[in-house]
Amino acid sequence: MYTASEKRYDTMVYNRCGNSGLKLPAVSLGFWHNFGDNCLYSNMKDLCFTAFDNGITHFDLANNYGPEPGSAEKNFGKILNQEMKAYRDEMIISTKAGYEMWPGPYGCRNGSRKYLLASLDQSLQRMGLDYVDIFYHHCLDPETPLEETMGALATAVQSGKALYVGVSNYDGENLKKACKILTELKCPFVINQNRYSIFDRTIENNGLKQTALELKKGIIAFSPLAQGLLTNRYLNGIPSDSRAAKDSRFLKQSAITDEKIAKIKALSKIAEQRGQTLAETALAWVLKDGAVASVLIGASKPSQILDNIKAIQNTSFSVEELEAIDKISLD
Known part of the structure; x- marks a missing residue:
């Protein structure tokens, strides 16, 4: 049975999620990769233990995380109930529903009441939980009235x-509509989960980031390292054991052009001048202005978690640094 470190809360930063009472660790652990049916169970346990021992209290899942849909939830549930159950009240456990999950019209990508509530019941069963701390609608469904979702x-x-x-x-537009409905329903809506990184500024361009600030709702960013591009892994091309080489579902080799590598190298020089790795600087950049409460990291080995946590030691940037990062990444 796992026993957590007594020093687990000594160094982690916890940020309030919007204007709610909920606080999230600045770094959260995502289960999108490395917790499915194709992964080593002992390594999954080590990832969870390392995260929690270092103050990562938030574990983020979804019904379809796998590759086999549901397998990440099953594996997490096994770890939680066999090893970490004593710490359940110290954890924030989230899951989502919205993408295709099971055959037929009620498990395909949608936002219907039928699908969402059935999926939540399935997720709870897979994880052996009575409740989750956060339940998300995973993706907008234009065919279902937002009021129903x-x-x-x-x-x-x-x-x-x-x-x-x-x-x-x-x-931003649909966030505003969703927030109005949930406020009328007196439902505790606290968070938006979106892709955000130095290389992906979508939430700056579609109004989500600004609207979330105006509505005082939290943001948690996934893919803050752009599927590994914003690390030292691709400084000299594509390593044979990298995500791009082994699993093209999420990062295609065609995306790693000479131009992209040149940008990665230029950003790495800025990170070096800051006394950080590229990954640390990339995570710190997402957290820099307080709009994002937490960054979701993925990890294939415990050492990556420990490395990424170092980002919280310096999340301040000079105007010159921000301008240089924008020039490199947006040009």
Whole structure:
């Protein structure tokens, strides 16, 4: 049975999620990769233990994380119930539903009440939980009225199966609409999950970041390292054991052009001048202005978690640094 480090809260930073009472660690652990049916169970345990021992209290999942849909939740549930159950009340556990999950019209990508509530029940069963801390709608569904989707999230809270709700992959306009509905339903909507990195400024361009600030809702950023591009892994091309080489579902080799590598090298020089690795600087950049409460990292080995946590030691940037990063990444 796992025993957590007594020093687990000594160095982690915890940020308030919007204007809610919920605090998230500045660095959270995502289960999108490396926790599915194709991964080594002992390594999954080591990743969870290392994260928690270092103050990462938030574990982020979704119904379809795998590759086999549901397998990440099953594996996490096994680790939680066999090793970490004593610490459940110290954890924020989140899951999502929205993408295709099972055959037929009720498990395909959608935002229907039928799908969301059935999926939540399945997720709870896979993880062996009575409730999750955050339940998200994973992606906007233009074919389902937003009132229905938000109503399902409210029901999840009213039934005691979720404490808070969030939306993922929404833009500013739909965030505003969703927030209005959930406010009327008196549902504790606290967070948006979106892709955000030095290389991906979508939430700056589609109004999500500014709208979240105006509405005082939290943001958690996934892919802050651009699927590994914003690390030292690709400074000299594509390593044979890299994600781009082994799993093209998420990072295609065609995306790693000479121009992209030149940008990565230029950003790495800025990081070096800051006394950080490129990954540390990339994570710190996402956290720099307080709009993002937490960055979601993925890891294939415990040492990567320890390395990434170092980013919180310096999240301040000079005007000159920010201008240089923008010039490199946006040109």
